[in-house]
Amino acid sequence: MLGWDESEYASLGRSVLRGDGFSISGRPNALRPPVLPLAVAASLLVTGSNQDVAAKLPNLAFSVLALLVVYAAARRERGDLAAWIAAAFLGLMPTFWLFTPMLLTEIPFMALFTAATTCFYFGLYRDDRFFHASWICVALALLTRYTAVLFAPIALSFTLIALTNAEARQRIWRRHFWLGPFLGLALLLPWLLRQQLTFGDALVGFQQASGQLQAYMPGVSMPWYFYPVQVPAMISPLLCLPLLAGIVWAVSVRDRFALHCLFVVAFVLLWFSAYRFKEIRMATSTLPFLAMVAALGVTQVILPRPLTTRWAAVLAAFLIAVLALSFATNRRFFSQAVTLGYPSFTDAMRVLRQRTPSNAVLMGASGPQIFWYTDRQVVDFPDESEFPALLARCDWVIVTNFERGQKPYARQLLAKVTRQDVEKGKAVVFQSGQFSTVLIRAALLRERP
Numbered sequence: 001m002l003g004w005d006e007s008e009y010a011s012l013g014r015s016v017l018r019g020d021g022f023s024i025s026g027r028p029n030a031l032r033p034p035v036l037p038l039a040v041a042a043s044l045l046v047t048g049s050n051q052d053v054a055a056k057l058p059n060l061a062f063s064v065l066a067l068l069v070v071y072a073a074a075r076r077e078r079g080d081l082a083a084w085i086a087a088a089f090l091g092l093m094p095t096f097w098l099f100t101p102m103l104l105t106e107i108p109f110m111a112l113f114t115a116a117t118t119c120f121y122f123g124l125y126r127d128d129r130f131f132h133a134s135w136i137c138v139a140l141a142l143l144t145r146y147t148a149v150l151f152a153p154i155a156l157s158f159t160l161i162a163l164t165n166a167e168a169r170q171r172i173w174r175r176h177f178w179l180g181p182f183l184g185l186a187l188l189l190p191w192l193l194r195q196q197l198t199f200g201d202a203l204v205g206f207q208q209a210s211g212q213l214q215a216y217m218p219g220v221s222m223p224w225y226f227y228p229v230q231v232p233a234m235i236s237p238l239l240c241l242p243l244l245a246g247i248v249w250a251v252s253v254r255d256r257f258a259l260h261c262l263f264v265v266a267f268v269l270l271w272f273s274a275y276r277f278k279e280i281r282m283a284t285s286t287l288p289f290l291a292m293v294a295a296l297g298v299t300q301v302i303l304p305r306p307l308t309t310r311w312a313a314v315l316a317a318f319l320i321a322v323l324a325l326s327f328a329t330n331r332r333f334f335s336q337a338v339t340l341g342y343p344s345f346t347d348a349m350r351v352l353r354q355r356t357p358s359n360a361v362l363m364g365a366s367g368p369q370i371f372w373y374t375d376r377q378v379v380d381f382p383d384e385s386e387f388p389a390l391l392a393r394c395d396w397v398i399v400t401n402f403e404r405g406q407k408p409y410a411r412q413l414l415a416k417v418t419r420q421d422v423e424k425g426k427a428v429v430f431q432s433g434q435f436s437t438v439l440i441r442a443a444l445l446r447e448r449p
Helices: 004-018 035-047 052-078 080-092 094-099 106-125 130-142 146-162 166-172 175-199 204-210 226-235 237-253 256-273 280-302 309-336 344-355 367-374 384-391 408-416 419-423 442-447
Strands: 361-363 377-379 396-400 427-432 435-441
Touching: 004 035, 004 052, 004 367, 035 052, 035 106, 052 080, 052 094, 052 106, 052 280, 080 094, 080 237, 080 280, 080 309, 094 106, 094 226, 094 280, 094 309, 106 130, 106 146, 106 166, 106 175, 106 256, 106 280, 130 146, 130 175, 146 166, 146 204, 146 256, 166 175, 175 204, 226 237, 226 256, 226 280, 237 256, 237 280, 237 309, 256 280, 344 367, 344 396, 344 427, 344 435, 367 377, 384 442, 396 408, 396 442, 408 435, 408 442, 419 427, 435 442
Parallel strands: 361 377, 361 396
Antiparallel strands: 396 435, 427 435
Protein backbone atom coordinates (compact mmCIF):
# COMPACT_ATOMS: atom_id res chain seq x y z
CA MET A 1 0.00 0.00 0.00
CA LEU A 2 1.30 3.45 -0.89
CA GLY A 3 2.02 5.78 2.00
CA TRP A 4 0.95 9.41 2.22
CA ASP A 5 3.79 10.92 0.19
CA GLU A 6 3.76 8.08 -2.32
CA SER A 7 0.02 8.54 -2.83
CA GLU A 8 0.56 12.24 -3.48
CA TYR A 9 3.05 11.56 -6.27
CA ALA A 10 0.85 8.82 -7.73
CA SER A 11 -2.29 10.94 -7.55
CA LEU A 12 -0.59 13.92 -9.17
CA GLY A 13 0.66 11.71 -11.99
CA ARG A 14 -2.82 10.30 -12.60
CA SER A 15 -4.38 13.78 -12.55
CA VAL A 16 -1.85 15.07 -15.06
CA LEU A 17 -2.48 12.10 -17.33
CA ARG A 18 -6.22 12.77 -17.25
CA GLY A 19 -5.85 16.45 -17.99
CA ASP A 20 -6.98 17.52 -14.52
CA GLY A 21 -3.84 19.56 -13.92
CA PHE A 22 -1.17 19.22 -11.29
CA SER A 23 -3.73 18.59 -8.58
CA ILE A 24 -5.07 16.12 -6.06
CA SER A 25 -8.84 15.77 -5.84
CA GLY A 26 -9.23 18.93 -7.87
CA ARG A 27 -7.00 21.06 -5.62
CA PRO A 28 -3.75 22.41 -7.15
CA ASN A 29 -0.66 21.17 -5.34
CA ALA A 30 2.00 23.69 -4.38
CA LEU A 31 4.52 21.53 -2.54
CA ARG A 32 5.46 18.59 -4.77
CA PRO A 33 7.88 19.30 -7.66
CA PRO A 34 6.89 17.85 -11.04
CA VAL A 35 9.61 15.40 -12.16
CA LEU A 36 8.44 12.32 -10.23
CA PRO A 37 4.69 12.89 -10.84
CA LEU A 38 5.36 13.38 -14.56
CA ALA A 39 7.37 10.15 -14.59
CA VAL A 40 4.43 8.41 -12.90
CA ALA A 41 2.08 9.83 -15.54
CA ALA A 42 4.32 8.47 -18.29
CA SER A 43 4.42 5.05 -16.61
CA LEU A 44 0.63 4.92 -16.21
CA LEU A 45 0.24 5.89 -19.87
CA VAL A 46 2.68 3.28 -21.17
CA THR A 47 1.41 0.44 -18.97
CA GLY A 48 -2.26 1.37 -19.28
CA SER A 49 -2.63 0.62 -15.57
CA ASN A 50 -3.55 2.55 -12.43
CA GLN A 51 -2.13 -0.03 -10.01
CA ASP A 52 0.53 0.69 -7.40
CA VAL A 53 3.20 -1.27 -9.27
CA ALA A 54 2.71 0.82 -12.42
CA ALA A 55 3.15 4.01 -10.42
CA LYS A 56 6.34 2.66 -8.85
CA LEU A 57 8.05 1.58 -12.07
CA PRO A 58 9.77 4.96 -12.72
CA ASN A 59 11.87 4.52 -9.60
CA LEU A 60 13.44 1.43 -11.15
CA ALA A 61 14.51 3.54 -14.11
CA PHE A 62 15.88 6.23 -11.79
CA SER A 63 17.81 3.55 -9.88
CA VAL A 64 19.47 2.45 -13.11
CA LEU A 65 20.20 6.11 -13.89
CA ALA A 66 21.89 6.55 -10.50
CA LEU A 67 24.10 3.53 -11.18
CA LEU A 68 24.98 4.85 -14.64
CA VAL A 69 25.86 8.29 -13.25
CA VAL A 70 28.22 6.78 -10.68
CA TYR A 71 29.74 4.49 -13.31
CA ALA A 72 30.27 7.37 -15.75
CA ALA A 73 31.78 9.69 -13.12
CA ALA A 74 34.17 7.08 -11.74
CA ARG A 75 35.15 5.94 -15.24
CA ARG A 76 35.88 9.49 -16.30
CA GLU A 77 38.13 9.95 -13.29
CA ARG A 78 39.79 6.56 -12.73
CA GLY A 79 38.92 4.12 -15.51
CA ASP A 80 36.78 1.04 -16.05
CA LEU A 81 37.65 -1.00 -12.96
CA ALA A 82 36.91 1.84 -10.53
CA ALA A 83 33.69 2.56 -12.45
CA TRP A 84 32.41 -1.01 -12.21
CA ILE A 85 33.31 -1.27 -8.53
CA ALA A 86 31.72 2.09 -7.65
CA ALA A 87 28.48 1.18 -9.44
CA ALA A 88 28.49 -2.26 -7.77
CA PHE A 89 29.04 -0.74 -4.32
CA LEU A 90 26.12 1.66 -4.79
CA GLY A 91 23.85 -1.06 -6.11
CA LEU A 92 24.68 -3.34 -3.20
CA MET A 93 24.12 -0.77 -0.44
CA PRO A 94 21.12 -1.79 1.70
CA THR A 95 19.75 1.76 1.82
CA PHE A 96 19.80 1.91 -1.99
CA TRP A 97 17.73 -1.30 -2.00
CA LEU A 98 15.42 0.09 0.64
CA PHE A 99 14.32 3.13 -1.35
CA THR A 100 14.31 1.68 -4.87
CA PRO A 101 10.80 0.14 -4.57
CA MET A 102 9.34 3.24 -2.90
CA LEU A 103 7.56 5.95 -4.85
CA LEU A 104 9.61 8.72 -3.24
CA THR A 105 12.15 11.26 -4.47
CA GLU A 106 15.22 9.76 -2.76
CA ILE A 107 16.44 7.73 -5.75
CA PRO A 108 15.68 10.20 -8.58
CA PHE A 109 17.15 13.06 -6.55
CA MET A 110 20.22 10.97 -5.80
CA ALA A 111 20.81 10.38 -9.52
CA LEU A 112 20.29 14.00 -10.60
CA PHE A 113 22.13 15.62 -7.69
CA THR A 114 25.14 13.36 -8.20
CA ALA A 115 25.16 14.14 -11.92
CA ALA A 116 24.93 17.88 -11.24
CA THR A 117 27.78 17.85 -8.72
CA THR A 118 30.18 15.60 -10.62
CA CYS A 119 29.55 17.43 -13.91
CA PHE A 120 30.35 20.73 -12.19
CA TYR A 121 33.61 19.22 -10.95
CA PHE A 122 34.49 17.94 -14.43
CA GLY A 123 33.60 21.35 -15.84
CA LEU A 124 36.21 22.92 -13.57
CA TYR A 125 39.00 20.40 -14.12
CA ARG A 126 38.29 18.54 -17.39
CA ASP A 127 36.10 20.30 -19.96
CA ASP A 128 34.07 23.47 -19.35
CA ARG A 129 31.24 22.13 -21.54
CA PHE A 130 30.33 19.94 -18.57
CA PHE A 131 28.89 23.08 -16.96
CA HIS A 132 25.93 22.85 -19.35
CA ALA A 133 25.09 19.32 -18.23
CA SER A 134 25.64 20.29 -14.61
CA TRP A 135 23.11 23.11 -14.59
CA ILE A 136 20.56 21.10 -16.55
CA CYS A 137 20.84 18.39 -13.89
CA VAL A 138 20.60 21.04 -11.16
CA ALA A 139 17.30 22.24 -12.60
CA LEU A 140 15.98 18.69 -12.87
CA ALA A 141 17.12 17.98 -9.30
CA LEU A 142 15.27 21.10 -8.08
CA LEU A 143 12.19 19.93 -9.98
CA THR A 144 12.52 16.63 -8.11
CA ARG A 145 13.30 17.79 -4.59
CA TYR A 146 13.82 21.29 -3.24
CA THR A 147 16.85 20.27 -1.17
CA ALA A 148 18.79 20.59 -4.43
CA VAL A 149 19.36 24.19 -3.26
CA LEU A 150 22.32 22.66 -1.40
CA PHE A 151 24.06 22.59 -4.78
CA ALA A 152 24.57 26.36 -4.53
CA PRO A 153 26.95 26.39 -1.52
CA ILE A 154 28.66 23.22 -2.78
CA ALA A 155 29.25 24.73 -6.24
CA LEU A 156 30.45 27.98 -4.68
CA SER A 157 32.93 26.04 -2.53
CA PHE A 158 34.11 24.05 -5.56
CA THR A 159 34.63 27.31 -7.45
CA LEU A 160 36.60 28.96 -4.66
CA ILE A 161 38.83 25.90 -4.39
CA ALA A 162 39.30 25.88 -8.18
CA LEU A 163 40.65 29.45 -8.09
CA THR A 164 43.90 27.98 -6.77
CA ASN A 165 44.33 25.98 -10.00
CA ALA A 166 45.48 27.86 -13.08
CA GLU A 167 43.61 25.77 -15.67
CA ALA A 168 40.40 25.70 -13.65
CA ARG A 169 40.65 29.45 -13.16
CA GLN A 170 40.69 29.90 -16.93
CA ARG A 171 37.61 27.72 -17.34
CA ILE A 172 35.73 29.81 -14.80
CA TRP A 173 36.10 32.87 -17.01
CA ARG A 174 34.89 31.14 -20.18
CA ARG A 175 31.37 31.52 -21.49
CA HIS A 176 30.28 27.95 -20.65
CA PHE A 177 30.65 28.62 -16.92
CA TRP A 178 28.33 31.64 -17.10
CA LEU A 179 25.92 30.23 -19.68
CA GLY A 180 25.14 27.10 -17.61
CA PRO A 181 22.89 28.79 -15.01
CA PHE A 182 20.71 30.25 -17.77
CA LEU A 183 20.15 26.77 -19.21
CA GLY A 184 19.03 25.59 -15.78
CA LEU A 185 16.80 28.63 -15.36
CA ALA A 186 15.18 27.95 -18.74
CA LEU A 187 14.14 24.51 -17.46
CA LEU A 188 12.93 25.90 -14.14
CA LEU A 189 11.02 28.85 -15.57
CA PRO A 190 7.82 27.00 -16.67
CA TRP A 191 7.40 25.52 -13.18
CA LEU A 192 8.05 28.84 -11.47
CA LEU A 193 5.52 30.54 -13.76
CA ARG A 194 2.96 27.85 -12.93
CA GLN A 195 3.53 28.44 -9.22
CA GLN A 196 3.24 32.21 -9.65
CA LEU A 197 0.06 32.04 -11.73
CA THR A 198 -1.59 29.44 -9.49
CA PHE A 199 -0.55 30.58 -6.01
CA GLY A 200 0.73 34.12 -6.51
CA ASP A 201 4.24 33.14 -5.39
CA ALA A 202 6.82 31.49 -7.63
CA LEU A 203 8.76 30.21 -4.60
CA VAL A 204 5.80 28.84 -2.63
CA GLY A 205 7.10 25.26 -2.93
CA PHE A 206 10.52 26.20 -1.59
CA GLN A 207 8.92 28.03 1.33
CA GLN A 208 6.68 25.12 2.25
CA ALA A 209 9.51 22.60 1.95
CA SER A 210 11.86 24.70 4.10
CA GLY A 211 9.51 24.46 7.07
CA GLN A 212 8.76 20.74 6.87
CA LEU A 213 11.63 19.43 9.00
CA GLN A 214 11.18 22.14 11.62
CA ALA A 215 7.49 21.38 12.02
CA TYR A 216 7.54 17.59 11.63
CA MET A 217 7.14 15.61 14.89
CA PRO A 218 7.82 18.55 17.24
CA GLY A 219 8.27 16.30 20.26
CA VAL A 220 11.18 14.38 18.72
CA SER A 221 14.78 15.54 18.94
CA MET A 222 17.76 13.50 17.79
CA PRO A 223 21.48 13.87 18.63
CA TRP A 224 23.76 15.81 16.30
CA TYR A 225 25.79 12.70 15.50
CA PHE A 226 22.78 10.72 14.21
CA TYR A 227 23.88 10.68 10.55
CA PRO A 228 27.60 9.80 11.00
CA VAL A 229 26.62 6.91 13.25
CA GLN A 230 24.14 5.64 10.65
CA VAL A 231 26.62 5.59 7.76
CA PRO A 232 27.88 2.00 8.34
CA ALA A 233 24.33 0.65 8.30
CA MET A 234 23.43 2.76 5.26
CA ILE A 235 26.32 1.53 3.11
CA SER A 236 26.77 -1.95 4.72
CA PRO A 237 29.36 -2.61 7.44
CA LEU A 238 31.53 -4.56 5.00
CA LEU A 239 31.98 -1.45 2.84
CA CYS A 240 33.41 0.52 5.77
CA LEU A 241 36.86 -1.04 5.16
CA PRO A 242 37.26 0.10 1.54
CA LEU A 243 35.64 3.43 2.43
CA LEU A 244 38.16 3.99 5.21
CA ALA A 245 40.98 2.99 2.86
CA GLY A 246 39.66 5.46 0.28
CA ILE A 247 39.48 8.28 2.84
CA VAL A 248 43.02 7.65 4.10
CA TRP A 249 44.37 7.41 0.54
CA ALA A 250 42.54 10.58 -0.57
CA VAL A 251 43.89 12.60 2.33
CA SER A 252 47.44 11.21 2.07
CA VAL A 253 47.86 11.83 -1.66
CA ARG A 254 45.43 14.78 -1.75
CA ASP A 255 43.41 13.25 -4.54
CA ARG A 256 41.24 16.06 -5.82
CA PHE A 257 38.24 14.04 -6.99
CA ALA A 258 37.97 11.92 -3.85
CA LEU A 259 38.38 14.96 -1.60
CA HIS A 260 35.60 16.76 -3.46
CA CYS A 261 33.38 13.70 -2.99
CA LEU A 262 34.16 13.69 0.73
CA PHE A 263 33.41 17.41 0.90
CA VAL A 264 29.93 16.82 -0.54
CA VAL A 265 29.30 14.02 1.96
CA ALA A 266 30.48 16.11 4.91
CA PHE A 267 28.49 19.16 3.82
CA VAL A 268 25.23 17.26 3.36
CA LEU A 269 25.58 15.40 6.66
CA LEU A 270 26.46 18.55 8.58
CA TRP A 271 23.60 20.49 6.99
CA PHE A 272 20.94 17.99 7.97
CA SER A 273 22.56 17.35 11.35
CA ALA A 274 21.63 20.91 12.28
CA TYR A 275 17.93 20.00 12.19
CA ARG A 276 16.19 18.72 15.32
CA PHE A 277 14.41 15.90 13.46
CA LYS A 278 16.61 13.54 11.47
CA GLU A 279 15.80 10.69 9.10
CA ILE A 280 18.03 8.44 7.02
CA ARG A 281 16.27 9.35 3.80
CA MET A 282 17.55 12.93 4.08
CA ALA A 283 21.13 11.66 3.75
CA THR A 284 20.68 9.20 0.87
CA SER A 285 22.20 11.69 -1.60
CA THR A 286 25.60 10.93 -0.04
CA LEU A 287 25.54 7.25 -1.07
CA PRO A 288 26.97 7.70 -4.61
CA PHE A 289 29.88 9.77 -3.32
CA LEU A 290 30.61 7.24 -0.58
CA ALA A 291 30.49 4.47 -3.20
CA MET A 292 33.02 6.26 -5.40
CA VAL A 293 35.43 6.92 -2.53
CA ALA A 294 35.14 3.28 -1.41
CA ALA A 295 35.83 2.13 -4.97
CA LEU A 296 38.98 4.26 -5.05
CA GLY A 297 39.99 2.66 -1.77
CA VAL A 298 39.79 -0.73 -3.49
CA THR A 299 41.54 0.20 -6.74
CA GLN A 300 44.20 2.49 -5.28
CA VAL A 301 44.96 0.79 -1.95
CA ILE A 302 43.68 -2.76 -1.64
CA LEU A 303 43.99 -4.34 -5.10
CA PRO A 304 47.38 -4.70 -6.77
CA ARG A 305 48.02 -3.29 -10.22
CA PRO A 306 47.79 -4.99 -12.63
CA LEU A 307 44.88 -6.98 -11.26
CA THR A 308 45.68 -10.70 -10.92
CA THR A 309 43.20 -13.55 -11.21
CA ARG A 310 43.55 -14.35 -7.51
CA TRP A 311 42.72 -10.80 -6.45
CA ALA A 312 39.84 -10.66 -8.92
CA ALA A 313 38.41 -13.73 -7.19
CA VAL A 314 38.88 -12.04 -3.80
CA LEU A 315 37.01 -8.97 -5.08
CA ALA A 316 34.20 -11.12 -6.43
CA ALA A 317 33.92 -12.95 -3.11
CA PHE A 318 33.81 -9.63 -1.27
CA LEU A 319 31.00 -8.34 -3.49
CA ILE A 320 29.04 -11.55 -2.95
CA ALA A 321 29.48 -11.11 0.81
CA VAL A 322 28.17 -7.53 0.61
CA LEU A 323 25.24 -8.78 -1.45
CA ALA A 324 24.43 -11.48 1.12
CA LEU A 325 24.62 -9.03 4.03
CA SER A 326 22.44 -6.47 2.26
CA PHE A 327 19.91 -9.17 1.46
CA ALA A 328 19.86 -10.29 5.08
CA THR A 329 19.47 -6.68 6.24
CA ASN A 330 16.52 -5.93 3.96
CA ARG A 331 14.83 -9.32 3.87
CA ARG A 332 12.56 -8.53 6.82
CA PHE A 333 11.57 -5.22 5.27
CA PHE A 334 10.62 -6.78 1.95
CA SER A 335 8.72 -9.68 3.50
CA GLN A 336 7.06 -8.15 6.57
CA ALA A 337 7.02 -4.34 6.60
CA VAL A 338 3.67 -2.78 5.71
CA THR A 339 2.32 0.73 5.38
CA LEU A 340 0.23 1.91 8.32
CA GLY A 341 -3.36 0.80 7.78
CA TYR A 342 -2.72 -2.12 5.44
CA PRO A 343 -4.70 -4.17 4.49
CA SER A 344 -7.88 -2.92 6.19
CA PHE A 345 -7.54 0.52 4.59
CA THR A 346 -7.17 -0.75 1.03
CA ASP A 347 -10.09 -3.14 1.57
CA ALA A 348 -12.22 -0.23 2.74
CA MET A 349 -11.20 1.93 -0.23
CA ARG A 350 -12.06 -0.89 -2.64
CA VAL A 351 -15.56 -1.07 -1.17
CA LEU A 352 -16.00 2.69 -1.45
CA ARG A 353 -14.92 2.66 -5.08
CA GLN A 354 -17.46 -0.08 -5.82
CA ARG A 355 -20.37 1.44 -3.87
CA THR A 356 -20.08 5.14 -4.70
CA PRO A 357 -20.69 7.07 -7.92
CA SER A 358 -17.79 8.87 -9.56
CA ASN A 359 -18.97 12.24 -8.24
CA ALA A 360 -19.15 11.11 -4.60
CA VAL A 361 -17.45 13.25 -1.95
CA LEU A 362 -15.54 11.52 0.84
CA MET A 363 -14.28 13.01 4.11
CA GLY A 364 -11.10 11.59 5.63
CA ALA A 365 -7.74 12.54 7.09
CA SER A 366 -5.42 10.66 4.72
CA GLY A 367 -6.55 12.56 1.64
CA PRO A 368 -3.92 11.49 -0.94
CA GLN A 369 -4.30 7.81 -0.05
CA ILE A 370 -8.10 7.98 -0.15
CA PHE A 371 -8.01 9.78 -3.49
CA TRP A 372 -5.52 7.34 -5.04
CA TYR A 373 -7.39 4.20 -3.99
CA THR A 374 -10.98 5.41 -4.50
CA ASP A 375 -10.59 7.91 -7.34
CA ARG A 376 -13.24 10.05 -5.62
CA GLN A 377 -13.19 13.65 -4.45
CA VAL A 378 -11.80 13.92 -0.91
CA VAL A 379 -12.04 16.63 1.75
CA ASP A 380 -10.17 16.68 5.04
CA PHE A 381 -11.78 16.92 8.45
CA PRO A 382 -12.31 20.65 9.11
CA ASP A 383 -12.25 22.37 12.49
CA GLU A 384 -14.97 20.91 14.66
CA SER A 385 -17.15 24.02 14.40
CA GLU A 386 -17.17 23.72 10.60
CA PHE A 387 -17.82 19.98 10.51
CA PRO A 388 -21.67 20.09 10.14
CA ALA A 389 -21.51 22.43 7.15
CA LEU A 390 -18.93 20.34 5.32
CA LEU A 391 -20.68 17.09 6.26
CA ALA A 392 -23.74 18.27 4.32
CA ARG A 393 -21.70 18.01 1.10
CA CYS A 394 -20.28 14.54 1.78
CA ASP A 395 -21.46 11.01 1.07
CA TRP A 396 -19.17 9.00 3.35
CA VAL A 397 -16.87 9.74 6.30
CA ILE A 398 -13.69 7.69 6.84
CA VAL A 399 -12.29 7.28 10.36
CA THR A 400 -9.00 5.47 10.99
CA ASN A 401 -6.90 4.69 14.04
CA PHE A 402 -3.50 5.18 12.39
CA GLU A 403 -3.50 8.60 10.73
CA ARG A 404 -1.63 11.12 12.92
CA GLY A 405 -3.12 14.12 11.13
CA GLN A 406 -6.71 13.10 11.86
CA LYS A 407 -8.64 15.64 13.96
CA PRO A 408 -9.21 14.40 17.56
CA TYR A 409 -13.01 14.70 17.28
CA ALA A 410 -13.08 12.25 14.35
CA ARG A 411 -12.68 9.24 16.64
CA GLN A 412 -15.64 10.47 18.71
CA LEU A 413 -17.89 10.03 15.67
CA LEU A 414 -17.62 6.27 16.15
CA ALA A 415 -19.73 6.56 19.32
CA LYS A 416 -22.68 7.52 17.11
CA VAL A 417 -22.54 4.24 15.21
CA THR A 418 -24.48 1.23 16.55
CA ARG A 419 -24.34 -2.45 15.73
CA GLN A 420 -27.66 -2.08 13.89
CA ASP A 421 -26.09 0.59 11.65
CA VAL A 422 -23.37 -1.85 10.71
CA GLU A 423 -25.88 -4.62 10.01
CA LYS A 424 -27.90 -2.28 7.77
CA GLY A 425 -24.81 -1.16 5.84
CA LYS A 426 -24.91 2.43 7.10
CA ALA A 427 -21.43 1.84 8.49
CA VAL A 428 -18.74 -0.66 7.53
CA VAL A 429 -15.89 -1.72 9.81
CA PHE A 430 -12.57 -3.05 8.52
CA GLN A 431 -10.14 -4.46 11.06
CA SER A 432 -6.75 -6.07 10.49
CA GLY A 433 -4.44 -6.53 13.43
CA GLN A 434 -3.82 -3.18 15.05
CA PHE A 435 -5.25 -1.14 12.17
CA SER A 436 -8.89 -0.26 11.66
CA THR A 437 -10.80 1.77 9.08
CA VAL A 438 -14.47 2.63 9.58
CA LEU A 439 -16.73 3.90 6.80
CA ILE A 440 -19.79 5.87 7.94
CA ARG A 441 -22.53 7.20 5.71
CA ALA A 442 -22.64 10.98 6.04
CA ALA A 443 -26.44 10.82 6.17
CA LEU A 444 -26.19 8.80 9.38
CA LEU A 445 -24.04 11.42 11.06
CA ARG A 446 -26.33 14.22 9.87
CA GLU A 447 -29.23 12.44 11.60
CA ARG A 448 -27.30 12.22 14.89
CA PRO A 449 -25.70 15.59 15.60
